[in-house]
Amino acid sequence: MKRNSRLSLALHTLxxxxxxxxxxQTSSEIADHAGTNPVVVRRVLGKLRKAGLLTSVRGHxxxxxxxxxxxxxxxxxxxxxxxESLVATRADxxxxxxxxxxxxxxxxxxxxxxxxATLVDRLSTTTIAEIGDCQPLEKTL
Amino acid sequence: MKRNSRLSLALHTLxxxxxxxxxxQTSSEIADHAGTNPVVVRRVLGKLRKAGLLTSVRGHxxxxxxxxxxxxxxxxxxxxxxxESLVATRADxxxxxxxxxxxxxxxxxxxxxxxxATLVDRLSTTTIAEIGDCQPLEKTL
DNA sequence: TTCTTTCGCAACTCTTTAAGTTACGAACGG
DNA sequence: CCGTTCGTAACTTAAAGAGTTGCGAAAGAA
Numbered sequence: 001m002k003r004n005s006r007l008s009l010a011l012h013t014l015x016x017x018x019x020x021x022x023x024x025q026t027s028s029e030i031a032d033h034a035g036t037n038p039v040v041v042r043r044v045l046g047k048l049r050k051a052g053l054l055t056s057v058r059g060h061x062x063x064x065x066x067x068x069x070x071x072x073x074x075x076x077x078x079x080x081x082x083x084e085s086l087v088a089t090r091a092d093x094x095x096x097x098x099x100x101x102x103x104x105x106x107x108x109x110x111x112x113x114x115x116x117a118t119l120v121d122r123l124s125t126t127t128i129a130e131i132g133d134c135q136p137l138e139k140t141l
Numbered sequence: 142m143k144r145n146s147r148l149s150l151a152l153h154t155l156x157x158x159x160x161x162x163x164x165x166q167t168s169s170e171i172a173d174h175a176g177t178n179p180v181v182v183r184r185v186l187g188k189l190r191k192a193g194l195l196t197s198v199r200g201h202x203x204x205x206x207x208x209x210x211x212x213x214x215x216x217x218x219x220x221x222x223x224x225e226s227l228v229a230t231r232a233d234x235x236x237x238x239x240x241x242x243x244x245x246x247x248x249x250x251x252x253x254x255x256x257x258a259t260l261v262d263r264l265s266t267t268t269i270a271e272i273g274d275c276q277p278l279e280k281t282l
Numbered sequence: 283t284t285c286t287t288t289c290g291c292a293a294c295t296c297t298t299t300a301a302g303t304t305a306c307g308a309a310c311g312g
Numbered sequence: 313c314c315g316t317t318c319g320t321a322a323c324t325t326a327a328a329g330a331g332t333t334g335c336g337a338a339a340g341a342a
Contacts, residue, residue, distance in 0.1 A: 058308075122252045287339085
């Protein structure tokens, strides 16, 4: 898998689930399809579970499924569930000796926060159902 | 220095130059002030030179200075000069076997591009001069 | 000319972060 | 009670950025 791909993995998996809501999938199946590892899948989907987007069941015939209808899950829900910021926020806890630097950081962070909000807003206009619902090729494979 | 701090370094340096336009600064001086290394400074400022924001002179009494007035350099100019995207773009050149994944990536990339444009737009509303021009503390140190 | 300063750049190491892997316990169904 | 599947910790591997070293080129000073 490639770098910083947790969002891709999460969205990809949810989109597939949106197409076949009834079925539970194991982390092995998901990992195979996504070309990665069951543990990585559980790690990522675990965050979605904590956010109430997925449910997981242990043991025989266990696995993962959507916790609510796919049209009620937006890309923003998923993005926020992962708690990672695409708009790079340097968790900048250092004290700046320099006044210019403080002023600068303040201005930049202000802008980044605005942009982050824009991102979430844009992501919230698309649901998982819309993504999953587009597979003319998939049927023939 | 901390991670992905090229933009910080660039903006910080330019802001200081904006306060004292006449003076050329060596990469050593700049590195000392920024708490980093002259080579790192030259690496970053080199990009700004290529973008026409700075000039550099080699040899005795050489160094760096602004290539144009600080009020004609916006944060967006600097951001674009560095050619790095804060809105994480996975340079995703893989072919996706899966139609859902293709559709998904298309939608996400579309949104990220919009957000990137928003970021540049917001950055372009502030100039280096405005950042540099704010140092009540600096004078007393 | 020769020396010193300073940038330009390549090549390397160090550090950090994320992905991948192994392992094992807990839960649950058959 | 046995096999399946998640939950999680701990470790290894891979990639990227920052830091470092070294040296050649350019340019002014002596």
